[in-house]
Amino acid sequence: MAKPNITLVQGDITEQDMDAVVNAANSSLLGGGGVDGAIHRKGGPEILAECRRLRAGHYGRGLATGQAVATTAGRLPARWVIHTVGPVWNPGEDRSVLLASCHRESLRVARELGARTVAFPAISTGVYRWPIDDAARIAVQTLREEGEGFEELRFVLFNKQAYDAFAAAL
Structure with missing residues (x-):
């Protein structure tokens, strides 16, 4: 089994010229803060329009934690955005299976799309407070x-702390 080609860059996920970029979305799929807000702002209204169609159909209650679904990438240099909902960190409950599922399901959706290159943010490490070293270990x-x-x-990491954590995990 060939090892996957995993790379790291410190930068902005909205600037990645990849087949697909993964969005650390919230369950509403309607935009939010952090990576989610940046992708919706820079990608433009086409992304939100497709997310609204998803909500009007199969995802009426939103996207479940650990699942993934794709939309157009709108004005982003990527072809697709793969939205996944990361778990909120809870020190009293091991939710690492859900964080791993975000990555696994994003890869499944990417394969279904025919994507050959995929960019990931540090899922759940922003407002969901997942410790960066642990998130990096699970993601890698x-x-x-x-x-x-x-x-x-x-992996597209927003700052040096996240980059260093992912570099150590890699």
Whole structure:
């Protein structure tokens, strides 16, 4: 089994010229803060329009934590946005299976789309407060286990602390 090509970059996920970028979305799919807000702002109204159609159909109650669904990338350089809802950190409950599921399900959707390159943010590490070192460990491990067959799987980290945590996990 060939190891997946996992790369790291410190930067802005909305500027990544990849087949797909993963959005750390909220369950409403209607935009929010952090990565989600940035993707919706820079990607334009086409993304929100597709998210509204998803909500009007199969995802009437929103997207469940750990699941993933794709839309157009609108004005982003990517072709698709894969929306996934990360778990909120809870020190009294191990929710790492859900965080791993975000990455696994995003890869599944990417394969269904025919994406060869996928960019991931540090899912759940912003307002959902997941400790960056633990999130990096789970994300890297999941992509190593599930990422075979992609040309490149890229973690796009917003700051040096996140970059260093992912570099250590890699």
